[in-house]
Amino acid sequence: MSDLKPVLAVIGGTGSLGSGLARRWSAAGYAVIVGSRTKAKAAETAARLASAPGASQTIGATNAEATSRADIVIVTVPFASQAEILAEIKPHIGTRLVVDTTVPLVPPKVARVQLPPSGSAAMSARALLGDGVRLASAFHNVAAHKLQSDAPIDCDVLVFADEPKEREIVITLARAAGLRGIHGGPLANSAAAEAMTSVLIGINRSYKVDGAGLRITGPALA
Amino acid sequence: MSDLKPVLAVIGGTGSLGSGLARRWSAAGYAVIVGSRTKAKAAETAARLASAPGASQTIGATNAEATSRADIVIVTVPFASQAEILAEIKPHIGTRLVVDTTVPLVPPKVARVQLPPSGSAAMSARALLGDGVRLASAFHNVAAHKLQSDAPIDCDVLVFADEPKEREIVITLARAAGLRGIHGGPLANSAAAEAMTSVLIGINRSYKVDGAGLRITGPALA
Numbered sequence: 001m002s003d004l005k006p007v008l009a010v011i012g013g014t015g016s017l018g019s020g021l022a023r024r025w026s027a028a029g030y031a032v033i034v035g036s037r038t039k040a041k042a043a044e045t046a047a048r049l050a051s052a053p054g055a056s057q058t059i060g061a062t063n064a065e066a067t068s069r070a071d072i073v074i075v076t077v078p079f080a081s082q083a084e085i086l087a088e089i090k091p092h093i094g095t096r097l098v099v100d101t102t103v104p105l106v107p108p109k110v111a112r113v114q115l116p117p118s119g120s121a122a123m124s125a126r127a128l129l130g131d132g133v134r135l136a137s138a139f140h141n142v143a144a145h146k147l148q149s150d151a152p153i154d155c156d157v158l159v160f161a162d163e164p165k166e167r168e169i170v171i172t173l174a175r176a177a178g179l180r181g182i183h184g185g186p187l188a189n190s191a192a193a194e195a196m197t198s199v200l201i202g203i204n205r206s207y208k209v210d211g212a213g214l215r216i217t218g219p220a221l222a
Numbered sequence: 223m224s225d226l227k228p229v230l231a232v233i234g235g236t237g238s239l240g241s242g243l244a245r246r247w248s249a250a251g252y253a254v255i256v257g258s259r260t261k262a263k264a265a266e267t268a269a270r271l272a273s274a275p276g277a278s279q280t281i282g283a284t285n286a287e288a289t290s291r292a293d294i295v296i297v298t299v300p301f302a303s304q305a306e307i308l309a310e311i312k313p314h315i316g317t318r319l320v321v322d323t324t325v326p327l328v329p330p331k332v333a334r335v336q337l338p339p340s341g342s343a344a345m346s347a348r349a350l351l352g353d354g355v356r357l358a359s360a361f362h363n364v365a366a367h368k369l370q371s372d373a374p375i376d377c378d379v380l381v382f383a384d385e386p387k388e389r390e391i392v393i394t395l396a397r398a399a400g401l402r403g404i405h406g407g408p409l410a411n412s413a414a415a416e417a418m419t420s421v422l423i424g425i426n427r428s429y430k431v432d433g434a435g436l437r438i439t440g441p442a443l444a
Contacts, residue, residue: 113411119337154439158421185424189335192421195414199380200438202407209440216425217376218434 020147242369
């Protein structure tokens with residue numbers, strides 16, 4: 001990667017999490033390609049994001065086009081669509097880093113931890129993409145709607161990847177989105193953050209709060 | 223349960239987590255029975271705890287005796303011993319509430335999430351004890367050595383049980399130990415906190431911190 005900021009493709013970028021991340025990255029100076037199954041929907045979201053004060057270049061594309069034109073590919077799709085969308089973009093990934101944000105929520109019991117047989121959505125992504133793809137997972141616990149404003153978000157981003165240097169890249173992206181990223185260990189550890197999302201949804205219900213989050217405590221973690 | 227504080231059995235109470243919890247509960251006015259495989263070891267730990275200023279009655283017993291004489295049974299044993307110890311105390315549980323604290327750490331890679339086929343140590347406990355036993359899980363994320371002092375601990379305790387009223391009982395115990403307990407949902411959700419322990423161990427190593435913890439954020443959660 002050069003000194004230029006990488007171009008980011010946000011796959012499923014018309015959704016709540018994807019558009020929220022795209023919005024913050026665009027505001028932080030990153031060129032963003034919003035990917036969607038339909039180019040018109042992607043273009044609509046991209047135009048809205050591009051019209052915000054201080055926004056960087058933000059365009060819409062199909063998921064496949066977005067992948068092939070970006071440096072880093074962030075996948076923000078529902079669990080039920082993960083396999084299909086990964087298959088769609090797989091031929092275009094090449095040497096790009098893929099950041100999967102999928103949380104294995106199984107409706108209707110989304111507040112119940114229901115990890116897939118692979119162990120986690122991230123390990124499912126690994127199986128679907130193969131060992132040759134650079135893969136990380138992150139952004140599982142942040143309440144999507146909070147990304148739509150500029151208010152500080154009281155939630156850390158645990159970042160998982162087998163290679164620490166891939167985690168560093170995602171930690172930089174988290175920081176650009178106004179979030180603290182933390183090394184969470186190998187991709188297999190993604191199960192922890194993915195499972196925690198169901199716990200947080202349950203906490204929102206039990207305590208009638210709006211967007212419970214997660215903080216890692218410990219001195220000198222900043 | 224009456225207005226009297228319940229008598230607590232801490233199974234595996236000579237270990238780091240068990241003795242730390244026993245120490246704090248004893249200081250909070252709970253009668254504590256330290257359980258161990260050998261009565262002499264249990265008595266030794268109990269005598270040490272009982273000699274602390276302000277300690278409540280604290281005695282040692284075999285795990286089976288401790289279970290049969292207590293109102294609530296807290297199991298604090300290594301993952302590798304969980305099945306054996308639960309089998310040992312099972313005939314003595316009756317209507318008592320069991321609080322399992324087991325974290326499925328698999329040496330040597332304890333910083334790698336390796337959940338058991340059942341989904342979690344808590345679900346393994348459920349399978350081992352049967353559906354008739356009152357069962358909760360908690361205290362997965364607190365650094366054991368921090369319980370040995372009276373200093374505040376910057377870590378929440380996620381409490382899992384299928385019955386909210388069982389969770390309430392454990393939240394009261396967490397508070398007595400100086401910790402904030404939070405409803406984490408059904409027992410199956412224990413996977414989230416158990417997996418997070420491996421992540422925290424990895425964070426301790428990566429960031430060279432001592433006892434990273436976990437906080438749930440969100441307004442009005444106190």
